[in-house]
Structures are given as C-alpha cells and as structure tokens.
Amino acid sequence: MSSPSSPINKETMDASAAHLLTLGIAFITLVASIFKLATRRPCDRRKTPIKVSDASIARIALIDHADAFCNRPMPAFPAGRPVTHSIASMPYGPLWRALRCNLTSDMLNRSRLGILTSLEKEADAALVTNLSSLTCSDDVAVRNVLHSGVFALVSRLCFGEDGMDACDLSTLMKMQQEFFSSYVKVKQASERSWLTKLLHWRQRRLQTGMFDRIDEVFIPAIVAIRRRRLCQQDDNCNGGFRSYLDSLIELNVPDQEDGEHARRSRLLTDKEIAFLAWEFLGAGISGTVTSLEWTLAHLAVQPEIQNKLHDELAGDHASDVLRLPYLHAVVLESLRMHPPLPFASRQVVTAEGITAALGESSSVMIPPGGAAVSFVLGDIGRDGKVWTNPDEFRPERFMEGGEGEGVSLVPGPKEIKMMPFGVGRRHCLGVGMGMAHIKCFLAELVREFRWLLASPDDGGGNGGVDFTELDGFIKWMKTPLRVRITPRAR
Ligand code: HEM
Numbered sequence: 001m002s003s004p005s006s007p008i009n010k011e012t013m014d015a016s017a018a019h020l021l022t023l024g025i026a027f028i029t030l031v032a033s034i035f036k037l038a039t040r041r042p043c044d045r046r047k048t049p050i051k052v053s054d055a056s057i058a059r060i061a062l063i064d065h066a067d068a069f070c071n072r073p074m075p076a077f078p079a080g081r082p083v084t085h086s087i088a089s090m091p092y093g094p095l096w097r098a099l100r101c102n103l104t105s106d107m108l109n110r111s112r113l114g115i116l117t118s119l120e121k122e123a124d125a126a127l128v129t130n131l132s133s134l135t136c137s138d139d140v141a142v143r144n145v146l147h148s149g150v151f152a153l154v155s156r157l158c159f160g161e162d163g164m165d166a167c168d169l170s171t172l173m174k175m176q177q178e179f180f181s182s183y184v185k186v187k188q189a190s191e192r193s194w195l196t197k198l199l200h201w202r203q204r205r206l207q208t209g210m211f212d213r214i215d216e217v218f219i220p221a222i223v224a225i226r227r228r229r230l231c232q233q234d235d236n237c238n239g240g241f242r243s244y245l246d247s248l249i250e251l252n253v254p255d256q257e258d259g260e261h262a263r264r265s266r267l268l269t270d271k272e273i274a275f276l277a278w279e280f281l282g283a284g285i286s287g288t289v290t291s292l293e294w295t296l297a298h299l300a301v302q303p304e305i306q307n308k309l310h311d312e313l314a315g316d317h318a319s320d321v322l323r324l325p326y327l328h329a330v331v332l333e334s335l336r337m338h339p340p341l342p343f344a345s346r347q348v349v350t351a352e353g354i355t356a357a358l359g360e361s362s363s364v365m366i367p368p369g370g371a372a373v374s375f376v377l378g379d380i381g382r383d384g385k386v387w388t389n390p391d392e393f394r395p396e397r398f399m400e401g402g403e404g405e406g407v408s409l410v411p412g413p414k415e416i417k418m419m420p421f422g423v424g425r426r427h428c429l430g431v432g433m434g435m436a437h438i439k440c441f442l443a444e445l446v447r448e449f450r451w452l453l454a455s456p457d458d459g460g461g462n463g464g465v466d467f468t469e470l471d472g473f474i475k476w477m478k479t480p481l482r483v484r485i486t487p488r489a490r
Pocket of ligand 1: 088287345426427430433
C-alpha cells in the first residue's frame with residue numbers, strides 16, 4: 001500500500017482533481033448552452049423586423065421601391081398552413097394577382113353598390129334593434145353587439161343568402177371572437193423561446209384546433225353550394241348577387257407550378273376556399289368593428305363633436321352618407337389615431353439599391369441579405385412633424401383648409417401623411433368596402449342614439465374610457481368600451 005504522501009498517490013489525486021474540474025466545466029457549459037437555447041427567441045434567428053415610423057422613409061420604400069417591398073414575411077401563424085391559403089400571406093405572383101383581382105373586380109366592385117346598400121341598410125336596422133334593447137342599462141359593453149352587427153352583413157356577402165345555416169354561422173362568429181382574443185396570447189408566445197412555447201402549449205393547441213374547425217365548418221358549406229350551383233346554373237339564384245364563396249368556387253387560377261407566366265389553370269381546392277373565406281370574414285369584420293369602437297369612444301368623451309356629427313346626419317343632404325364631409329372627417333381622424341392594424345409588414349430579399357436611397361436620410365439599414373420591415377401605422381399617423389397636437393381627436397383637421405384636407409386613404413407617390421390601409425403593391429384592397437361599412441354603421445348609430453359616458457364623474461379625465469391600445473395583431477381598445485346609450489328624440 002502506498003503512503004498518503006507518496007508521489008504516485010499525489011499524482012493520482014492531481015489527475016482526479018483535474019478530471020473533476022474538467023467534468024465540472026463541461027457540466028456548467030452544458031447547462032449554460034441548454035439555458036441559452038431554451039431562452040433564445042426565434043426572432044434572434046429570423047432577425048427582429050426593422051421598424052419604420054417615418055412617413056417619408058415609408059414613401060421611399062413602399063412607393064419608389066415598390067417591387068422590392070412586395071412580399072410579406074412568413075406569418076408566425078397559422079402554424080403548419082401553406083402561405084398560399086390567404087391573399088395577405090401569399091407571395092407576389094400570378095396566383096396572388098388572380099385572387100386579388102377576383103376580390104376587387106367581383107366582391108368589392110363599386111357597381112355592386114346598389115345591392116350592397118340594401119344589405120347595409122338591413123344590417124344597420126338589425127344593429128339598432130339590438131342596441132335599443134340595451135338603452136335601459138347604465139353600462140353597455142358595445143364591442144360584441146357591434147361584432148354581431150358587422151358579422152351579419154359580411155357573412156351574407158361571403159356566403160350569400162343560402163350559403164350557411166344559422167347554427168354554423170353562430171359557431172363561426174364565436175370562433176372569430178375566440179380567435180381575435182386568443183391571437184394576442186399566441187402571438188406573444190410565438191415570439192418567445194421554445195421553453196415558453198412549451199408552457200403555452202394549451203394556447204397553441206387552441207389555435208391549431210381552430211384551423212381544423214375552419215375546415216370542418218366551411219368545407220360542408222362549400223360542397224353544398226357547389227352542388228346547388230350545379231343544379232341552378234343561375235347567377236341570380238342567390239338573392240340577386242354573387243357571394244364571395246360563389247366567385248371562389250368558379251374561379252380559375254393559374255397553376256403556380258408554371259411560374260410567373262403560368263398557362264395552365266386550375267380550380268381552387270376546398271381547403272384553399274375555406275381559408276380564403278375565413279380571411280374575408282376576418283379582414284372585413286375586424287377593421288370595421290375596431291374602428292367603430294374607437295370612434296364611439298371619442299364621441300362619448302367629446303359630446304360637442306358627436307352633436308356636430310348628429311347635426312350633419314339630420315341635415316337635408318344626409319341620405320348619401322358616403323359623401324358627408326364631417327362624417328368622412330370623423331372616420332379619418334379615428335383611423336389616423338387608431339389604425340386597426342398596427343403594421344404593414346414586408347420581407348425584402350436584397351438591400352440592392354434600397355440602402356442607398358434610404359440610408360442617407362435615415363437610420364434604416366437593410367442588411368445585404370434582406371430583412372423583415374414593419375411600417376408602424378400608428379406612429380406614422382401621429383407624427384408630430386406632420387400633425388399639430390397629434391394625440392388630440394380633432395376631425396376638423398380633415399375639413400376645408402385643415403392640414404389633412406384632401407389626404408388620400410391609400411397615399412399616392414407625392415406624400416404620405418397617414419396609411420391606415422397600407423401603401424404600395426400590397427395595400428388593402430377592401431378600403432372602399434371598409435370605409436362604406438364604417439360610415440353606414442356609424443351614421444345610423446349616431447342618428448339613433450346619444451352616446452354617453454358610463455361613469456362621467458370618475459375623475460379619470462375621460463369618464464372611465466381607457467384609450468390604451470391592446471398590443472396585438474389588431475389594435476383593439478385594451479379595456480373594451482362601456483357606455484350609456486339613450487335613444488334620440490325624433
Ligand atoms: C377599416 C377596415 C380595414 C382596414 C383598416 C384595413 C387595413 C389593412 C391593412 C393595413 C393592410 C396591409 C396593407 C399593406 O401591407 O400595405 C390590409 C391588407 C388587406 N386587407 Fe384590409 N383593411 C380593412 C378592411 C378590409 C376589407 C373590408 C377587406 C376585404 C373584404 C380587406 C382585405 C384585405 C386583404 C385581402 C389584404 C391583403 C392584401 C395583400 O396582401 O395583397 N380589408 N388591410
């Protein structure tokens with residue numbers, strides 16, 4: 001046996017200590033790497049989008065370099081769905097063009113206005129009836145009532161009179177409400193590490209399940225409409241107008257596999273139609289409801305503006321609501337301050353020619369390999385260099401002689417002052433329909449009711465109305481609006 005002080009024993013001990021030290025370092029490195037991997041945000045890999053809040057930079061990018069800014073980044077959601085399932089996420093190209101063209105030339109065509117107006121009138125009347133039953137309460141939460149009013153109109157445009165039974169429609173409306181509220185949570189979860197994602201598995205499952213349910217609800221309706229159309233062979237079978245679903249069922253689209261100059265064409269699959277119809281409902285409803293809620297909040301807080309609007313609506317020329325100047329100004333002011341969509345997002349694949357154009361005047365640098373760019377619509381509408389007291393709700397700025405006179409809803413090449421419907425190749429194609437719906441509903445709501453603060457004496461400055469925005473995919477009011485409504489004397 002060797003003694004404790006023998007050189008061999010000392011060497012063995014030194015070797016064991018070195019081994020232990022190495023093992024310790026390896027273990028610490030391993031734990032640190034796992035921790036780093038677990039807490040790494042996906043955007044570290046995909047690069048955080050470059051944010052642009054300056055209107056002049058937005059103009060150079062989206063108008064002068066429209067070709068480079070014509071695609072969107074891969075959407076964080078729906079996970080696992082091909083991007084070709086919605087116009088908004090589809091790459092710029094023949095299929096995108098065909099679907100966009102179908103929507104603008106068919107559903108959103110102004111010559112259809114006659115039929116739209118009668119549908120809008122019915123929807124307005126139904127909304128007024130629903131609200132009338134709430135006039136006795138002190139405190140009405142308006143968002144869900146607005147949502148069901150707008151849903152009734154847009155779902156008729158989407159499915160037609162005979163497209164979907166009442167039970168499926170009510171399921172769809174609930175799904176949409178769930179989707180709007182859960183999207184915020186899922187969006188936040190999708191931006192975090194996989195560890196956080198794991199913890200939010202229930203929310204992600206809810207969203208994935210939602211897309212399976214879309215197929216379950218839509219596909220039987222699509223099959224039934226196809227069958228009916230085959231028997232009827234008649235465009236007027238649907239109460240005199242072609243629904244969006246009808247147009248999608250009949251549409252021939254270029255076969256994407258043929259590339260830019262596709263010659264072959266094909267019909268859309270049921271799955272594609274289902275998601276396009278879901279997109280139509282979402283886009284057609286969310287912007288209108290959000291904008292109505294914000295506008296009513298401002299009108300309740302500033303009764304002098306509400307009275308001025310009511311005077312215009314009670315005037316001699318009030319039958320053509322789309323042309324009333326003060327109503328137009330109120331809606332624009334609301335969209336300037338609260339664009340319902342927070343961003344116009346783009347994916348730029350190369351910096352060639354762009355960095356030089358932007359770089360001299362700004363801090364926006366597109367890396368050579370390209371980047372995702374988010375144009376912050378709320379910041380652009382509230383730019384203090386363009387608007388006086390930008391945080392003040394003052395529709396007069398859009399009237400004759402005001403700084404916003406003649407501002408275009410989708411800005412042209414000259415100047416951008418606000419862009420609630422985006423700009424460039426991917427600007428919103430529903431701008432006409434969105435504006436018409438907001439104006440028709442708002443006109444009826446102000447004509448019929450007085451919008452009052454639910455708690456005028458709470459001392460908070462805005463009578464209990466909280467103007468904080470929800471940080472999500474859609475800029476809802478963080479605290480849903482609660483007001484008191486009374487019928488106006490006729
Ligand atoms: C107040 C109402 C609305 C607002 C504020 C709004 C806003 C927007 C915005 C900001 C964009 C992105 C534009 C860009 O990236 O440059 C967009 C895109 C889009 N909007 Fe709207 N929208 C509204 C109503 C509608 C309606 C009624 C429809 C159709 C039914 C619609 C369909 C679409 C579609 C399909 C896109 C994607 C366009 C593309 O990528 O080519 N929107 N919208």
